[in-house]
Amino acid sequence: MNNIMQLGKSCCGCSGCEQICPKNCISMKPDHEGFLYPEVDESICIECGICIKHCPILTDVSRCNIPKVYAAKYKDRGSTFKSTSGGLFIPIAKSVLSMGGVVFGCAYDENLVAKHIKVETEDGLYRLQSSKYVQSDTRGIYKQVKTELENGKEVLFSGTGCQAAGLRSFLGKDYGNLLITDIVCHGVPSPKLFKNYIDYMGKKLGGTLTSYNFRSKEKRGWDLYYKAENGQKSKSDYGFFDPYYSAFLYCKTYRESCYECKFANKNRVSDITLADYWGIQKFHPEFFDENGVSLVLVNTEKGKKYLEKIKDKLEIIESDYNKASVMNANLVHPSKRPSCRDSIYDGFDCGNFETYAKTKLAFKINPKTKIKKMIPLGVKRFLRKLR
Numbered sequence: 001m002n003n004i005m006q007l008g009k010s011c012c013g014c015s016g017c018e019q020i021c022p023k024n025c026i027s028m029k030p031d032h033e034g035f036l037y038p039e040v041d042e043s044i045c046i047e048c049g050i051c052i053k054h055c056p057i058l059t060d061v062s063r064c065n066i067p068k069v070y071a072a073k074y075k076d077r078g079s080t081f082k083s084t085s086g087g088l089f090i091p092i093a094k095s096v097l098s099m100g101g102v103v104f105g106c107a108y109d110e111n112l113v114a115k116h117i118k119v120e121t122e123d124g125l126y127r128l129q130s131s132k133y134v135q136s137d138t139r140g141i142y143k144q145v146k147t148e149l150e151n152g153k154e155v156l157f158s159g160t161g162c163q164a165a166g167l168r169s170f171l172g173k174d175y176g177n178l179l180i181t182d183i184v185c186h187g188v189p190s191p192k193l194f195k196n197y198i199d200y201m202g203k204k205l206g207g208t209l210t211s212y213n214f215r216s217k218e219k220r221g222w223d224l225y226y227k228a229e230n231g232q233k234s235k236s237d238y239g240f241f242d243p244y245y246s247a248f249l250y251c252k253t254y255r256e257s258c259y260e261c262k263f264a265n266k267n268r269v270s271d272i273t274l275a276d277y278w279g280i281q282k283f284h285p286e287f288f289d290e291n292g293v294s295l296v297l298v299n300t301e302k303g304k305k306y307l308e309k310i311k312d313k314l315e316i317i318e319s320d321y322n323k324a325s326v327m328n329a330n331l332v333h334p335s336k337r338p339s340c341r342d343s344i345y346d347g348f349d350c351g352n353f354e355t356y357a358k359t360k361l362a363f364k365i366n367p368k369t370k371i372k373k374m375i376p377l378g379v380k381r382f383l384r385k386l387r
């Protein structure tokens with residue numbers, strides 16, 4: 001078999017193969033867990049091997065060696081409040097748009113399905129803000145990126161490491177007008193699991209959800225708080241107290257390929273990598289901010305040039321890789337696969353998230369975490385001052 005099917009469960013789901021096949025004989029189909037995998041129509045396939053040659057898992061893409069490391073915050077605090085960490089993605093995106101360019105990144109559609117979309121104006125950027133802890137659908141997106149690049153537009157593509165590598169492999173060459181940012185990634189749960197969860201949350205609130213933010217800063221500032229809304233009511237709580245979020249944080253529900261991710265290290269495939277600067281209180285306490293601090297890795301000359309362009313919009317200090325990775329394990333290695341991953345997806349099916357949520361497999365609160373998170377924010381601020 002000289003086609004992408006030989007990849008099996010190592011596939012990261014970037015969908016580059018579907019988009020590059022000259023015979024259009026590959027389609028991405030969900031498996032029983034809800035993750036997309038390629039299916040090849042063998043009656044049309046000519047075994048040309050192009051899908052293999054352009055697969056980011058089966059072939060290597062160029063990587064940087066040693067990134068320059070910074071802690072940074074976007075000076076526009078209102079915008080950063082809506083972002084996950086220090087809000088760096090927005091000024092980078094605005095700078096590309098100001099050159100008449102376009103931005104590709106992950107947004108929710110009207111049914112809260114995470115998909116990559118194209119944004120052409122500043123007022124559309126809010127849709128890309130904030131992390132969606134679920135695998136985003138990139139079907140058809142690499143082709144759109146290529147069209148824009150060949151039309152001479154400046155393009156910013158933002159995604160996970162495997163999506164960034166997928167794009168590089170799909171394009172097969174570098175474009176001077178392309179900037180890629182990636183995020184440090186823990187791993188991604190399936191869209192089907194997320195859909196079940198959203199429906200379950202909707203029922204709990206008494207109506208279909210209209211928005212869901214994994215990183216709402218309204219209650220506790222820069223932390224792991226979610227906010228679910230249905231237009232009339234909202235629910236907000238700490239991620240570890242929620243069945244979907246907690247399983248995500250404990251690495252229980254990721255795509256199989258995430259546990260062997262070859263992009264979870266310092267040899268990045270993008271120009272700039274963005275993340276939360278967890279541990280900032282320890283290494284640069286003077287730079288801590290309740291509104292969030294970004295970790296920024298500048299991986300290429302192009303990345304350096306873009307960061308230079310927006311420097312006056314940032315507060316920024318130099319840091320180093322060893323400090324940055326102490327509390328961000330995925331900068332060094334992929335998430336560890338827990339043994340419960342074998343059966344975690346067996347515990348739910350459409351409409352049955354409630355039963356799943358009750359199983360200890362999905363959801364177990366650590367009492368220490370519970371006590372820590374019950375400390376009011378004011379007390380936390382006071383204790384911070386004492387340190």
Ligand SMILES: Cc1cc2nc3c(=O)[nH]c(=O)nc-3n(C[C@H](O)[C@H](O)[C@H](O)COP(=O)(O)OP(=O)(O)OC[C@H]3O[C@@H](n4cnc5c(N)ncnc54)[C@H](O)[C@@H]3O)c2cc1C
Nearest residue numbers: 083084085087088089105106129130132158185186275276
């Ligand atoms: C699944 C996932 C796992 C993550 N794991 C870690 C981690 O272990 N450690 C860490 O420090 N940071 C992690 N992050 C990154 C972090 O949460 C922030 O996205 C990052 O700090 C950028 O924040 P910001 O404030 O600059 O921008 P924001 O305004 O928050 O911008 C969000 C950016 O992330 C992109 N994005 C959002 N959701 C997705 C998605 N599902 N797939 C692809 N791209 C997406 C958007 O396109 C946008 O470019 C993860 C993000 C995701 C989506």
